[in-house]
Amino acid sequence: MSGTDPLRDxxxxxxxxxxxxxxxxxxxxxxxxxxxxxxxxxxxxRPDPERDEPFGGLRGRVVxxxxxxxxxxxxxxxxxxxxxxxxxxxxxxxxVFSHGYALEEDSxxxxxxxxxxxxxLVLWDQRSHGRSGRGSAENATIDQLGRDLESVIAAAAxxxxxxxxxxxxxxxxxxxxxxxxxxxxxxxxRGVGLIATxxxxxxxxxxxxxxxxxxxxxxxAPQVAGVLARRKxxxxxxRRAGSDVAYLLTKVYSFGSNVPPSLTxxxxxxxxxxxxxxxxxxxxxxxxxxxxxxxxxxxxxxTLVLVGASDLLTPSAHSDEIVRHVPGAELVLIPDSGxxxxxxxxxxxxxxxxxxxxxxxxGLAHTEETA
Numbered sequence: 171m172s173g174t175d176p177l178r179d180x181x182x183x184x185x186x187x188x189x190x191x192x193x194x195x196x197x198x199x200x201x202x203x204x205x206x207x208x209x210x211x212x213x214x215x216r217p218d219p220e221r222d223e224p225f226g227g228l229r230g231r232v233v234x235x236x237x238x239x240x241x242x243x244x245x246x247x248x249x250x251x252x253x254x255x256x257x258x259x260x261x262x263x264x265x266v267f268s269h270g271y272a273l274e275e276d277s278x279x280x281x282x283x284x285x286x287x288x289x290x291l292v293l294w295d296q297r298s299h300g301r302s303g304r305g306s307a308e309n310a311t312i313d314q315l316g317r318d319l320e321s322v323i324a325a326a327a328x329x330x331x332x333x334x335x336x337x338x339x340x341x342x343x344x345x346x347x348x349x350x351x352x353x354x355x356x357x358x359x360r361g362v363g364l365i366a367t368x369x370x371x372x373x374x375x376x377x378x379x380x381x382x383x384x385x386x387x388x389x390x391a392p393q394v395a396g397v398l399a400r401r402k403x404x405x406x407x408x409r410r411a412g413s414d415v416a417y418l419l420t421k422v423y424s425f426g427s428n429v430p431p432s433l434t435x436x437x438x439x440x441x442x443x444x445x446x447x448x449x450x451x452x453x454x455x456x457x458x459x460x461x462x463x464x465x466x467x468x469x470x471x472x473t474l475v476l477v478g479a480s481d482l483l484t485p486s487a488h489s490d491e492i493v494r495h496v497p498g499a500e501l502v503l504i505p506d507s508g509x510x511x512x513x514x515x516x517x518x519x520x521x522x523x524x525x526x527x528x529x530x531x532x533g534l535a536h537t538e539e540t541a
Contacts, residue, residue, distance in 0.1 A: 218430045225436040226276045228283060230293065235325040237297060237318045239309050244301035245294040245326050246275065254287035261534060262330030263289040263360075265527065268319060270338030270366075270509075271452060272444040274300030277337065277437075280516035281523065288527050289333075292326045296343065298448040310451035312459050315339070316346025333361035333530055335523065337512060338484060339452070341367025345461035345468070352467035361530040363474040363523060366481055366509050368488035369495065370460035378422075378482040388457065416442065426480030426508035437510055465495035472533065473499035474526045476519065478507030500526075 230246035237243055250256035256263065265288060267278045275293040282291060297305040297318055305314070323332065332354075336344040341364040348355055355362075373388045420438040421429075473496050477489040486503055493501045502522055507515045 218432050220430040220432045223279075223432065225279055225432065226439070228276070228279060230282075230291070233292075233326045235294070235321050237305070237314075237321050239305065239314070241297050241305040241309070241318075242303035243294055243297060243318060243322060244275075245292065245322055247326055248282060248286050248291040248293070250287055250289055256287060256289040259531070261289075261531070263333065263527070263531065263534075264292055264327040264330055265289050265333045265335060265523075266292040266294075266319070266323065266327065268294070268315075268334070268336040268340030268343045269296060269299070270340050271456060272299070272449055273338075273437075273440050274443075276300070277440060277510070278512065279436075281335075281512060281520060284516070284520050285523060288524065290327065290330075292322065294322050294326075296340070298451070299444060304448075307447075307451045310448070311455045312339075312342050312346045312461070313350075315343040316348075316350050319343050319347045320350065330358070331360045331530065331534060332358050333363065333527055334359060335363035335365065336367060337365045338367050338509065339456065341365060342369075342456075342459055342461060345369060345464040348467040349461055349464035352464075355467040356470040359471055360533060361472045361474075361526050362468050363476070363526055364468075364489075364492060365474075365476045365519070366478060366484050366511055367492075368459065368484045369462045369465055369492050371488065371491070372459060372484070373457045375483065375485060375488075423482055424508055424510040425514050426478050427506040427514060429514055433513060437513065462491075462495055465492060469496040469498065472526060472529050474502065474522055475499045476502040476504065476511065476522055478509060478511035478514065479503050479505050480507060481509045481511070483509045 230248040233245045233247055235243040235245045265285070267275065267281060269275055269277045274295045278293055282293060285291065295302040296315055297303070298310065319334075334344045334347070336342070344362060344364065375388075417434065417438050420441060421434045424437050425434065475489045475492050475496070477484065477486045479486060489501060489503075493499045500522075504511050504515050504518055512519045
């Protein structure tokens with residue numbers, strides 16, 4: 171790039187349009203339009219059945235974890251309630267949840283709330299996200315996230331069978347772990363859930379935009395991200411000034427139905443809490459991500475591939491591609507849902523996770539019977 175700074179003459183309000191879109195991992199500078207403006211009116215007027223839901227308020231036992239490069243990772247464990255099926259079986263099965271880009275472990279709110287009886291739940295904030303420590307820019311990579319997952323498993327679930335579930339970037343983290351440790355799949359790892367994610371090709375995703383605009387975004391995104399990171403103080407002021415725009419972009423790119431306002435606000439809050447330099451540092455690794463070869467290892471275990479039918483960030487074609495490499499996987503397309511499908515359609519998602527864990531347990535029982 172030249173020595174000029176393309177943000178030099180932008181006001182905070184104009185910067186907010188760019189930052190809001192990056193914060194939602196979506197389209198830079200996309201016009202919100204009349205229909206999106208009307209969403210603000212509906213947010214103020216419509217009833218909110220989730221108004222009293224304690225989003226971000228569920229906490230577990232903290233397990234300290236240090237990544238291979240010294241970055242502290244925030245990890246929480248939920249033990250199965252006394253008398254639950256998992257408690258009675260005593261098989262030590264652990265389900266590890268890895269969250270997506272610019273989010274945090276609280277994005278698994280409904281899974282943490284409703285699936286505790288399935289087994290030990292391990293939830294963690296990926297590096298530089300949520301309550302985890304700030305990693306270096308050079309380690310803001312999918313490969314490092316796979317090594318981080320290895321550290322989380324070693325500290326929080328050192329023994330017993332595992333089910334690994336990842337959403338968006340978290341699904342890529344699971345693929346990275348499989349690339350580093352294929353020998354674990356079919357041994358300790360007995361099940362995988364890949365939710366609204368991709369094995370590669372994100373640089374071609376149209377993002378719900380006309381093809382020329384989408385191509386232009388992907389071409390300039392890494393450079394723009396670098397500029398935004400260098401001007402993070404100005405950018406954060408712009409984010410605050412453009413909060414309504416960011417809220418609307420969150421709604422458009424997170425959901426496929428008219429969800430309660432409190433749910434949109436919850437996701438918006440997580441995205442807004444992720445520093446812009448973190449958003450910028452991880453964008454190049456997402457654009458370059460390609461872990462198709464890791465799917466061979468994942469194909470050894472029971473695999474659920476689930477995506478919202480209206481997902482603009484990891485469209486259903488990317489789940490189709492995963493299943494093409496994991497032919498025995500269960501493919502689930504959830505109607506009227508977007509990228510945050512595990513929040514938007516949590517009863518359906520939770521049921522499919524229950525069924526996945528049930529199949530894993532049936533396989534464990536069969537293995538014990540034939541041993």
